[in-house]
Amino acid sequence: MESPNDLTLEEIDRFSKSKYFKHTAYITLSGGEPMMRDDLAELIKILHKNIPTATLNMTTNCLRPERTETVFRKVLKENPKLKFGTIGLSLNGPREIHDETRGIPGSYDRVLETYDRIKDIIPCSFSFTFCKKNVDYFDYVQDLARQKGTCAYICWTVMNTRFQVDDRDLVFWKPGLDDVLKNYVERRFKKINFLRDLFLLTPAVEYSYLYDSIINQRIMPCYAGRQIVHIAPNGDVYPCNFKLTDDRILGNLHQKSFNEIWESIPKNILDEIKCGKCMYPNGLCGDSDIYPSVKNNPPALLAWLIKKKFKGENYIEVRKSNE
Numbered sequence: 001m002e003s004p005n006d007l008t009l010e011e012i013d014r015f016s017k018s019k020y021f022k023h024t025a026y027i028t029l030s031g032g033e034p035m036m037r038d039d040l041a042e043l044i045k046i047l048h049k050n051i052p053t054a055t056l057n058m059t060t061n062c063l064r065p066e067r068t069e070t071v072f073r074k075v076l077k078e079n080p081k082l083k084f085g086t087i088g089l090s091l092n093g094p095r096e097i098h099d100e101t102r103g104i105p106g107s108y109d110r111v112l113e114t115y116d117r118i119k120d121i122i123p124c125s126f127s128f129t130f131c132k133k134n135v136d137y138f139d140y141v142q143d144l145a146r147q148k149g150t151c152a153y154i155c156w157t158v159m160n161t162r163f164q165v166d167d168r169d170l171v172f173w174k175p176g177l178d179d180v181l182k183n184y185v186e187r188r189f190k191k192i193n194f195l196r197d198l199f200l201l202t203p204a205v206e207y208s209y210l211y212d213s214i215i216n217q218r219i220m221p222c223y224a225g226r227q228i229v230h231i232a233p234n235g236d237v238y239p240c241n242f243k244l245t246d247d248r249i250l251g252n253l254h255q256k257s258f259n260e261i262w263e264s265i266p267k268n269i270l271d272e273i274k275c276g277k278c279m280y281p282n283g284l285c286g287d288s289d290i291y292p293s294v295k296n297n298p299p300a301l302l303a304w305l306i307k308k309k310f311k312g313e314n315y316i317e318v319r320k321s322n323e
Contacts, residue, residue, distance in 0.1 A: 006233045007253060009042055015231075015258040016050040026085060026292070028057040030241065032233060035064050041074040048079045057085040059127055059155070062114035063107065069117040076121060088127035088155070089115055091144075093137035101133055115148060126152040131169045138180060142187060151188055154181075156285070172214055181211040182316040194309055201301050208315035209304050210294050216319050219276030220290060221297040225265055228289055237261050239269060240289040243278050 007015075027047055034040055044056065060068060075082065092101045095108040111126075118124055126145045128138055138152075145152040171177060186192070189204040197205045213220050222228075225239035235253035238244055248269065251261035272278050279285055294301070308315060 005235075005254075006037070007231075007235050009039055009046060011235065011253055012043060013046045013050065015253050016047055018258040018262070020258065020262050021051050022053075024051050024054045026055045026057060027051065028059070030059045031061065033061050033063070034058055035060055035068055035071065041071050041078070044075050044082070045078055048082045052081070055083045055085045057088070059088040059090060060114070061090050061102070061107070062111040063104065065110050065114040065117055068114050069121075072118055072122050084123050086153075087118065087122055087124040088153070089124055090129065090155070091126040091141050091152070092129055092131070093134040094140055097134050097137055101129075101131060115150075119148070119150070125150045127155045128152050129155040130171050132171055135171045135174070135177075135180075138184065142184070153188070154184065173217070178212075178215050178314075178316050178318045181215065182208075182314060185211070185316065192315055194305075198302070198305060201298055201305075205301055205305060205315070206291070206295055209301055210291060212304075212316045215316070217280050219279060220285075221293050221300050222273055222276065222279070222285070222290060223293045223296065224273050224289055225270050227296070228292065229262070230289075239265070239273060240285070242285045242289055243281075 029040075029044075037043060047054070048056070062068065072087075089111050090102075091108070091111050092098045098108040098111070099105050115124060115126075126141055128134075128141050130138070138154075141152045185204055185207050189207065190196075190202065192204060192208075196202065210220070212218075222240075224242075228240055230238040230241035230244075231253065232238065232244070235255075237250045237253065237258070238248050239250065250265055250269070253261070279290075
């Protein structure tokens with residue numbers, strides 16, 4: 001059940017009519033947990049009506065398998081032209097590991113039940129979040145996904161008030177993660193081929209650039225606050241869903257229109273994003289924010305790729321200075 005302070009359907013309808021959403025490419029409904037909203041199907045219908053260009057993505061913890069199926073059947077029936085990206089089903093490892101990291105016994109079985117219920121009606125895959133307890137189980141989730149006829153993708157490791165994590169959970173900078181990430185890219189996408197990648201800038205290049213930059217804590221181009229926005233359930237507006245601190249709140253939709261908020265973003269926040277000062281202090285940016293920025297910046301990808309070739313380095317490799 002939603003919080004009393006959550007945006008109402010009327011408020012969602014109003015802000016999503018903003019001229020700034022006219023050509024929006026994608027919408028991601030994330031957590032908390034979207035399925036906790038009793039009016040989720042109605043919310044999606046409103047977003048699709050007002051932003052028909054957008055592809056819908058969602059991440060769910062799968063704790064309500066039957067409701068998840070019911071919601072998606074209703075959404076598909078009422079919005080036949082709605083485009084879906086993927087529905088991410090959170091899975092952090094085998095049964096005992098997943099249940100421990102989620103803190104809820106039986107979570108693992110509910111994930112698999114959810115997959116079986118919706119796999120034939122909606123595109124879905126498994127979303128893996130690295131933490132100190134499951135770092136050795138990503139191959140397990142990828143293998144399970146393949147057996148089920150889908151794929152697994154990396155969510156993120158992040159430090160903020162939404163996650164019960166500490167410094168030990170920031171495993172992306174632990175020895176050996178470069179091999180894990182390299183193997184993931186090669187399993188999910190085509191094998192590395194420099195000439196093909198140079199001309200096509202394939203997903204293998206995009207994700208390799210992303211993860212190589214992360215493990216080396218390299219600043220990446222980011223369009224948060226310009227092409228990307230995060231709206232919290234309570235109406236708070238942030239440049240992205242990574243650094244959700246009070247000093248990053250741009251305004252609240254209970255009090256102001258989206259246009260007013262978007263047109264008055266403080267210069268210091270935009271400068272911080274442009275310089276990458278917000279990128280690594282408490283974890284790392286999630287794919288939902290930084291990947292679209294990477295994908296939309298061919299010059300950065302080309303420069304990185306050519307430098308890799310010139311130096312004879314692997315696409316994903318820890319710099320010697322970091323060892």
